Amino acid sequence: MIRRVKESVMKERVNYNDLSAFDYNLSHSKTRPFRTLVSMYKGNYRRMGFAIILFLIKNSPAWVIPIVTANIINIATYPGDHTMREFWLNMLVAILVISQNVPVTVWQTKVYSIAVRYVEAALRSSLVRKLQQLSIGYHKELQSGKLQSKVIRDIEAIDFVSHQFFYTLLPVTTNILVALIVTMTKSFTVMLFYLIALPISIFLIIAFKEKMTSTNTEFRKEIEDMSAKMSDMIEMISTTRAHGLEEVEVEKLDYHFNRVQSRGYELDVTMSLFGASNWVVFQLFQLLCLAFTCYLAYNQRITIGEVVLYQGYFNAILNQISHLISIYPNMIKGFESVNSVSEILMVHDVENYNGKKFVKEVKGDIRFEEVSFSYASGEKPVISELTLHIREGESIAFVGESGAGKSTILNLLIGFFQPSKGEIYLDGDPMSKLNIKAFRKNIAIVPQDTVLFSGSIRDNITYGMPSVEEKSLLEAVDAANLKGLIEDLPQGLDTMVGEHGGKLSGGQKQRIIIARALIRDPRVIILDEATSALDNHSEQLIQKSMENLIKGRTTLMVAHRLSTIRKADRIIVLDNGRIVESGSYNELMASEGAFYRLENRQAEMKG
Numbered sequence: 001m002i003r004r005v006k007e008s009v010m011k012e013r014v015n016y017n018d019l020s021a022f023d024y025n026l027s028h029s030k031t032r033p034f035r036t037l038v039s040m041y042k043g044n045y046r047r048m049g050f051a052i053i054l055f056l057i058k059n060s061p062a063w064v065i066p067i068v069t070a071n072i073i074n075i076a077t078y079p080g081d082h083t084m085r086e087f088w089l090n091m092l093v094a095i096l097v098i099s100q101n102v103p104v105t106v107w108q109t110k111v112y113s114i115a116v117r118y119v120e121a122a123l124r125s126s127l128v129r130k131l132q133q134l135s136i137g138y139h140k141e142l143q144s145g146k147l148q149s150k151v152i153r154d155i156e157a158i159d160f161v162s163h164q165f166f167y168t169l170l171p172v173t174t175n176i177l178v179a180l181i182v183t184m185t186k187s188f189t190v191m192l193f194y195l196i197a198l199p200i201s202i203f204l205i206i207a208f209k210e211k212m213t214s215t216n217t218e219f220r221k222e223i224e225d226m227s228a229k230m231s232d233m234i235e236m237i238s239t240t241r242a243h244g245l246e247e248v249e250v251e252k253l254d255y256h257f258n259r260v261q262s263r264g265y266e267l268d269v270t271m272s273l274f275g276a277s278n279w280v281v282f283q284l285f286q287l288l289c290l291a292f293t294c295y296l297a298y299n300q301r302i303t304i305g306e307v308v309l310y311q312g313y314f315n316a317i318l319n320q321i322s323h324l325i326s327i328y329p330n331m332i333k334g335f336e337s338v339n340s341v342s343e344i345l346m347v348h349d350v351e352n353y354n355g356k357k358f359v360k361e362v363k364g365d366i367r368f369e370e371v372s373f374s375y376a377s378g379e380k381p382v383i384s385e386l387t388l389h390i391r392e393g394e395s396i397a398f399v400g401e402s403g404a405g406k407s408t409i410l411n412l413l414i415g416f417f418q419p420s421k422g423e424i425y426l427d428g429d430p431m432s433k434l435n436i437k438a439f440r441k442n443i444a445i446v447p448q449d450t451v452l453f454s455g456s457i458r459d460n461i462t463y464g465m466p467s468v469e470e471k472s473l474l475e476a477v478d479a480a481n482l483k484g485l486i487e488d489l490p491q492g493l494d495t496m497v498g499e500h501g502g503k504l505s506g507g508q509k510q511r512i513i514i515a516r517a518l519i520r521d522p523r524v525i526i527l528d529e530a531t532s533a534l535d536n537h538s539e540q541l542i543q544k545s546m547e548n549l550i551k552g553r554t555t556l557m558v559a560h561r562l563s564t565i566r567k568a569d570r571i572i573v574l575d576n577g578r579i580v581e582s583g584s585y586n587e588l589m590a591s592e593g594a595f596y597r598l599e600n601r602q603a604e605m606k607g
Helices: 002-011 033-039 045-058 061-077 084-099 101-133 136-141 144-186 188-235 237-242 246-298 304-345 406-414 436-440 457-461 470-479 483-488 506-518 536-550 585-591 594-606
Strands: 366-373 383-390 395-400 421-426 443-446 524-528 554-558 570-575 578-583
Touching: 033 144, 033 304, 045 101, 045 144, 061 084, 061 144, 061 304, 084 101, 101 144, 101 304, 144 188, 144 304, 188 237, 188 246, 188 304, 237 246, 246 304, 366 406, 383 406, 383 421, 383 578, 395 406, 395 594, 406 524, 406 554, 443 506, 443 536, 457 470, 457 506, 470 483, 470 506, 470 536, 506 536, 524 536, 570 585, 570 594, 578 585, 578 594, 585 594
Parallel strands: 395 554, 395 570, 443 524, 524 554
Antiparallel strands: 366 383, 366 421, 570 578
């Protein structure tokens, strides 16, 4: 049976590329997280409905057995009023409702689990997809630790609250309804007693709800902050050690640990008081129910079997409500996690490029026409009315003081930002009309901060290219001046680079990035201060690699060291987002203008 269930689940695998509804169609409101949770199951309502029917069938012993027990006790207590046929009929009913539990439970779990696991995987997939869609500006405001907490911890909490809804809230509701209906048909007086107990439990939940919700929200945020700081600490551990700042980092983390401890303590005390109050009240009501029904039986208003029936139903109601109240704090955590995940899914700060024109081939002719750009948080334009024509195959270097707008121009061309005014044209087509993903597949970027993932050198070079000929790979390795390094390594291209390339030097990592660019044979190259953090020997190797990279390709580069851009076709000097000079290295040096002063200043600093 388990094997058949697994096979069925495998058939239910879904293409998560079709799950955009998670991103934009959530009926989200922080005051109504339950509605948001329900909306997450859109497309699975029929399956969930069938699971509920199966659940009611498998849970039927909880309602039938008390009735059978009461009947059998009455048959034994008042034999003159009953026959053995009634006894065996009740026994047969009990055996049937008990026996069906195993097959129906497995069936119900199969149907329910497919829906829940689908939503769990779909939420994670949608979060990752949304993170890929969010603007670069938004990402700069996020901390990776907080995101990891949402993808892992919050999804688990949502999964928990889904399970609790199905296995706690549903039984509580059905048990109460069945108990009230059966009791009402036998004794309206006892039913009124039940109705007195239920508002007490509701009052307990209302009394503690606001406190538990606020405490859980604070606790969740402290966990996210702690996770973010932990991530930062791990990223900075080499820098921390190098400067002897271990204790500073420990103190920072201890501060957050103490805050988590404080919020956790407050949450524990609140939950403890909530649980204890619930237990005392319900035990008293259970005792009162026993006394009340025994009093009615003593006065011959109900039978002994009915005492057992009512006591059984009341115990079931109290146990279910008690269980609901005991897990209510965790359900609050789950609903808080629904809000937390929705914070990402409902963000509208996504990349605005939504052009449709598909770029099959890029030649590399680029024009900036009256382009201006300002960051959302800034008043002063970073780029002001920039007009620039970069011809196909031309290499352009941007120089200027820090904040002059050099990297912003590159980010505008990549499409990380859109111009506030003006337009950028690629081979005569406005970038705003192009399919940005198709365009980016025709460019390569070599950033200042090398980004390698924890895999082999081969994996990092062929990133995003599942099928690459070995000959092409070796040619890219040779052109990037990596051949000597690869030959010295015992596992060659299959050598693992460690987390973020930690086993390699800065120059080695940079050459791997260049090999990654070369193997794609792009028509547009973007170099963002690719040699600024390297020593002279590594810089020389990188320079040779970059010469191979930019040969015959349109190249835009930003260089901190002005000596590295001497071979550029044109050098553009920027000041406060405007072009103040333009020309070859020799022309600019001869004019003794802004570039000449920058070059002399660097020469003096080296001296």
